[in-house]
Amino acid sequence: MKILIIQQKYIGDVLRSSILCDNLKKWNNKCSIDFIVNDFTIDVISENPNIDNILIFKKEFKYNYIQFIKFLFSVRKTKYDYVIDCYSKIESNLISLFSNSRNRISYYKWYTNFIYSKTVKRFKKSDSYIELSVINRIELIKPIIGNDFSYEYFNKIYLNKIEVNFFKKKLRSLTKNNKKNILINLLGSTPQKSYPINEMVKFIDFISNKIDCNIILNYMLNQDLIINEIVDKLEKKTFENVIDYVPKTLKEYIYIANESDAVLGNEGGAINIAKALSKATFAIFSPMIQTKGWHSKNVSNQLAVHLQDYFPELFYNKQSNYIIKNNRQLYNKFKFDLFKEKLDLFLKVI
Numbered sequence: 001m002k003i004l005i006i007q008q009k010y011i012g013d014v015l016r017s018s019i020l021c022d023n024l025k026k027w028n029n030k031c032s033i034d035f036i037v038n039d040f041t042i043d044v045i046s047e048n049p050n051i052d053n054i055l056i057f058k059k060e061f062k063y064n065y066i067q068f069i070k071f072l073f074s075v076r077k078t079k080y081d082y083v084i085d086c087y088s089k090i091e092s093n094l095i096s097l098f099s100n101s102r103n104r105i106s107y108y109k110w111y112t113n114f115i116y117s118k119t120v121k122r123f124k125k126s127d128s129y130i131e132l133s134v135i136n137r138i139e140l141i142k143p144i145i146g147n148d149f150s151y152e153y154f155n156k157i158y159l160n161k162i163e164v165n166f167f168k169k170k171l172r173s174l175t176k177n178n179k180k181n182i183l184i185n186l187l188g189s190t191p192q193k194s195y196p197i198n199e200m201v202k203f204i205d206f207i208s209n210k211i212d213c214n215i216i217l218n219y220m221l222n223q224d225l226i227i228n229e230i231v232d233k234l235e236k237k238t239f240e241n242v243i244d245y246v247p248k249t250l251k252e253y254i255y256i257a258n259e260s261d262a263v264l265g266n267e268g269g270a271i272n273i274a275k276a277l278s279k280a281t282f283a284i285f286s287p288m289i290q291t292k293g294w295h296s297k298n299v300s301n302q303l304a305v306h307l308q309d310y311f312p313e314l315f316y317n318k319q320s321n322y323i324i325k326n327n328r329q330l331y332n333k334f335k336f337d338l339f340k341e342k343l344d345l346f347l348k349v350i
Helices: 011-027 039-044 065-078 090-099 132-145 161-175 197-210 221-233 236-241 250-258 269-276 320-325 327-331 340-349
Strands: 002-006 032-037 053-056 082-085 103-107 118-120 180-185 213-218 262-266 280-284 302-305
Touching: 002 011, 002 065, 002 090, 011 032, 011 039, 011 132, 011 269, 032 039, 039 053, 039 250, 039 269, 065 090, 082 090, 082 132, 090 103, 103 132, 118 132, 161 250, 180 197, 180 269, 197 213, 197 221, 197 236, 197 262, 197 340, 213 236, 213 250, 250 269, 262 269, 269 280, 280 340, 302 340, 320 327
Parallel strands: 002 032, 002 082, 032 053, 082 103, 103 118, 180 213, 180 262, 262 280, 280 302
Antiparallel strands: none
16 A cells, blocks of 8 residues: 655644654555655754655755656556655645545645545544644544544654764863753744744843753754844853754754753744654743644643733634734733743743
8 A cells, every 4th residue: 555645844843744754654554655845954954763664855846847747647657555745745645646645645625626536624623632733644544444443643863873872972071061051943934933032132132041051052054134133132141152053954942852852932943843853841922823723731841821811802803814914013012921830840841
């Protein structure tokens, strides 16, 4: 049995979708699973033993139609028994359609419903403590496995032992002490997902003053200017605790997160990676992102905060378009003092 899973991006989404591979192999370890992703997301699934082949959806496919058509033919040639489209966008719609598989599964959308042999509707609410992003993905394989199966709902990142030892030694050489290693995600993937700078400074200073630690700052290298603004505002003691090292690649981040005692900061792929590594996490959610999709209250050392926790009236009867449009204005209301006590409790137990 050959199965194709499509989830080009983003890092958190690719990681979430990999749980389908774990469940499918648990159900039938003889099935062969291929996974289509963008190249910048590979490292979150590269060591997963439940994925047989990783197929790269190249950036050039966006404008080089000849190469994209060749890719479509290569997919068609493989003759998949099942195609599971988690991405559900135009590129994955075309891949699914062109695969010519009899069994094509995706989320229900009235305008693409004809492409698939089976569609499922996303849950918008759940009584479960499991994240909706996981619950909705599991729905995609229920037409194959059925309802009466002991599903795995916890994402895992599989690591290479050689790489683990390498980064363990690397971090020890950088810190040269026995302090806790605290990894902080300074910015979100976009400005809309990034906690306001002045409040983030208070957040970092508070951590440094509460526990004796090494602080590892994580950010993308093209965010240098904003990072400098944050670092320049840190207290002297905090600045002295910041180690002179920034993970430069996704792989580096994964293995450094694995060697950290806790990962805190802006919610996103970086936090989801830490969760999949079973690390203590403290996530700050942007107003435009709902916690029920990406956070579970089921894990005691993985906490999250959202403006709605403190000012629910700001979100009452508000549509998502309104929240997105007013996201920055709402984020500016999310003062650090609101969740300072919750962070204090978190730091006492890591």
